[in-house]
Amino acid sequence: MEAVFEGFRLVAAPDVLIAIVLSAIYGLVVGSLPGLSATMATALLVPVTFWLSPIAAIATIITASAMAIFSGDIPGALLRIPGTPASAAYTDEAYACTRKGQPELALGAGLWFSAIGGIVGTLSLMLLAPALAEVALSFSTYEYFWLALLGLMCATLVARSSPIKAIASMLLGLLISCIGMENPAGTPRFTFGVANLLGGIEPIPALVGVFAVSEVMRAMASAEPPRLPYRKFGSILANQWQLTKKYQWPMWRGNFVGIVIGVLPGAGADMAAWVSYAMSKKFSKTPEKFGTGHPEGLVEAGASNNASLASGWVPSLLFGIPGDTITAIAIGVLYMKGLNPGPTLFTERAGSMYALYIIFILANLIMIPLGIVMIRLASRVLRAPRSAVMPVILLLCAVGSFATGNNLFAVLLVGAFGCLGYVMEKNGYPVAALVLGIVMGSMVEQSFITSLIKSDGDVLPFFERPVSSILAALTLGALLWPVAAWLWTRASPRRARAAG
């Protein structure tokens, strides 16, 4: 109980409250601008967190990411351009609502069910994390190795991309993480005599490069999105309570799926929204209405992506394994602020953990009033010309990456990763897998090499302990299924021919 009070005391500090409000506004604005994703909003916040207290730093990340995931729905509903990839799954549905003259319904559902999903996700975090911490205390390097690898494999199972290309992206990330002397032997690797590479490649310049700079590059090549006509909205929350009662079951299913996908290391809000929207259509009594502005899918997927955001913190806090790209950034901030992830975090720093839960709940509660204001102002914010926003983003990329280590080399890295991200995205290689590879590389290598040294080069002990054998089976399954699926598709026409 003392820890709970300590949590409230930490959150009630004025700097934390100011940080929550300011980052909420920032998250809402950035998330609503097409092309500027929640991950990018969070990555650009990192230099700011250097100068904040630990709790305020975490509060900015939690609040900004939750707001950005919701406000990505706004341009999706009004312009048919998703503000963040997590809204892409149901953009067509929301836009169909707007064309039917009910934009309030789509936007209100996005807001209301995002908040509910966020709160339910937080409750799952509060229940799951301490319970799993007990189990995690008995984990050895074998379990950590498989868990990290499983996280990487989950990141490659992202929808709409070739799994082989995703695995290649992940391996590329792991290879990049080899650069420098941060390895078990302390040998400089792949530095090519460049002194700046000795310390390795920091995740932040890589993240800013692949998510922000490559987006500015894409803007250079594409036409400006259409201007939003000025529009007056009716009551935003008017019908939401009825929707909640009518679609109670899909809502809970969305929350549940979001939580499960969030807890899986490596899979995040984008995947939660795609899976939930597809499930909603499959289990609906009226699947023919999907795509015509039917709120059922919006309810389920809108709850799902915000629920996954909170439960994504479970593997991050327990094992230091990111649940998605946003928590990949958050883990860096946690280390920087002395809140090193691990099962002992829940016993030694219980007050800070309660503060984290409280911030999550608070962020999802203030999302409703601030979100209504944002929806009403959306017509104005979305009129900001892209040719004014993008150059400023580019400047922030340069200054922000410089600020992470007061080193101009980081600016060069940001540019290089921007080019890499642009080329990869254009050719169907998912960049999220690359980023998770870079972030988790040293952990995978360390647990792998330590385990190999312990077992004297023998591979069998990797599969001997019960938990590690389950994790190994899951990982190998994720690794091999694309090959199996390929063989299946090759075999089936032949079988069809044989039958015909």
Added chain:
Amino acid sequence: MQLSDRVTGGALVLLGAAAAWGGSRLPAVPGQDVGPAAFPMLIGFGLIACGVLIVLRVGRSFEVEEAPEENSGSIMARLGLRVLTPPALLLFYMLAVERLGFLLTAATMVFLGALALRASLRLAVPLAVVAPLLVHLAFYKLLRVPLPDGLLGAPW
């Protein structure tokens, strides 16, 4: 920059081979079987395998076909160069900021960036004046990032 799977897959095979070769030449830790070479070599072989599978177009069926880019010779060439503006501006920032100072470098960067996105001068000029000042105020004054003064210092 849409390349065929053969090109990207082939590049991955080459990169994997280079990683495995570079890894194999790393010095071993005396008295131990596994050292700094194991991990890069494993990744290298993985990349080679992925590259070969991509060249063979395995897993292609999972991809969503992207709308082909409009091909019209001269415009494409211009667009291709335009895409490189952001990294070029970052390179410019890295090389010039110490000498010119933050304000001048940032103003040039924002101005050229806005023009590359087809902004009018009426938008680009005020943006190039105001944005660097605001960014400087936030990062130099509030976050205490040591931004160089160069030729033109900030008024604060």
